[in-house]
Amino acid sequence: MRGEGWGEGQVSVVTPTLNAAAMLPANLAALRGAGIVREVIVADGGSSDETAAHARTAGARVVVAPRGRGSQLAAGAAAATGDWLLFLHADCRPEPGWEHAVGAFLTAPEAQSRAGYFDFVLDDQAFAARRLERIVAWRCRALALPYGDQGLLIARTLYDAVGGFRPLPLMEDVDLVRRLGRRRLARIGARCLASARRYRRDGYFRRPL
Template identity: 55%
Template sequence: MLSIVIPTLDADGELRSVLCRVAEVDLPIEIIVADGGSSDVTRNIARVSGARVVTAPPGRGGQLAAGAEAAVGSWLLFLHADTRPGDSWAVVIKRFIAHPGNAYRAGYFVFALDDPAPAAKRLERLVNWRCRTFGLPYGDQALLISRTFYDHLGGFKEIPLMEDVELVRRIGRSRLIPLSTIAVTSAARYRREGYLVRPVLNLFCLGLYFLGLPPAVIERIYRWR
């Protein structure tokens, strides 16, 4: 079984389309919405769609960890609520899971934005270069990993930011496999904050994390706007 874990916080504007897309996969699945205390109808949308809702304190690391703990599948797909897998995702997922050599590897989608603007396309190329060169996919590219490997690594840490980077560094570049399909994530934050300012701030926060600054401090910088 494939367990799809989606962390949410006031995501009622995005969740329906993601739930519809993930229901397409031709595999036994369970969908777990790990909610951080939404004040909108996010949890109702999840339940009506047949997802199981678990609650956790707000913070992606803790929510992802709670969702994984509740999951019963032998494979886990961690997917953000504002990210939709591309058209061929179900075939690609099945192929990856079926390969016995992937039991101790993890897969991630190719980054794409729901914005045709040239600035968005430049950012897509930059992100995909970062992944190829440094082995650093972020959470908005999803993460497909076997339960065995996830447990072996110790899972997501309950930190407010950089939980994705922290885990993929433990996975290791050689065991991270780019999947041959895209994940389309919302460009709303980039449109709102700017295609220069937001990526530069993201890079600055990543540098602070590598220098050892606590994630709680980095989170305040990340959300400064």
């Protein structure tokens, strides 16, 4: 059964969470009113805070999964009912107008044979943040390696054909993207705002790029 308050769109949004109560409400609010979102599935790995309560209040459906992003994303995808799946991390949200770019992506020729990703933007005005954004853009162009904090939009049929997310605790995004391959990856043409909290804490260039 779908959560309350969403539309009749084609896209099921799947978000893995673990103690994400502080950031989840704003990110779910960014999805509301888009018109193309059918439902939001929050795949929780055993949060001890108010993550599940906030998700339900926002009209999302909560599924409980073994902890680990790969397992959680796979469980969320299994519960989703849309023809398209949009995987979004809990600390990332598409910027206003994203639904128009996604709508164009869905109706493009051969759309169901491609997976799309957002451009990576950080919520930090520091020079290091701009530099990292440029590095990520280069990585996507040169290596065809968008990461999970850029979202992944994929037709259910293509997701199933490549085997979906595997139960990996980390790098589950890279694993799936590599199975898709360069020819089946494309920019959506909209930006996704990611939290810089982890980068400020750990150092901008100490985290994997």
